[in-house]
Amino acid sequence: MLPSSAERITLWVVLRGSLLPVLVWVGIACFVYFLYNPVVAIVLGGLFAIAFIVGFGLRRRARHSVRCSVYGALGGVLDKSMAGF
Numbered sequence: 001m002l003p004s005s006a007e008r009i010t011l012w013v014v015l016r017g018s019l020l021p022v023l024v025w026v027g028i029a030c031f032v033y034f035l036y037n038p039v040v041a042i043v044l045g046g047l048f049a050i051a052f053i054v055g056f057g058l059r060r061r062a063r064h065s066v067r068c069s070v071y072g073a074l075g076g077v078l079d080k081s082m083a084g085f
Contacts, residue, residue, distance in 0.1 A: 014071050021078035051077045 015022060025048065033041035055073030064072065 009071065011071065014075050018075060018078040021082045025078070025081065048077065048081075051080075 025044075029041045029044050032044060052073050055076045056069050059069035059072050060066070
């Protein structure tokens with residue numbers, strides 16, 4: 001049964017719903033850190049940050065609230081990163 005009105009979504013709900021992508025990002029970062037070089041892990045983190053910033057900017061330009069933009073950008077990056085799997 002759906003709630004009768006809008007419900008506030010917390011960051012924990014976003015992260016809990018995106019647990020698999022978070023684990024995959026962290027696992028890949030740890031793998032490349034130990035196998036190749038810490039610089040590769042930093043580049044991977046930079047790609048994640050750039051995707052987050054672009055998603056946040058697009059949502060703010062569409063006049064979403066800051067909270068909605070942060071949650072949407074985080075969820076969007078994690079969702080789109082799993083498209084290849």
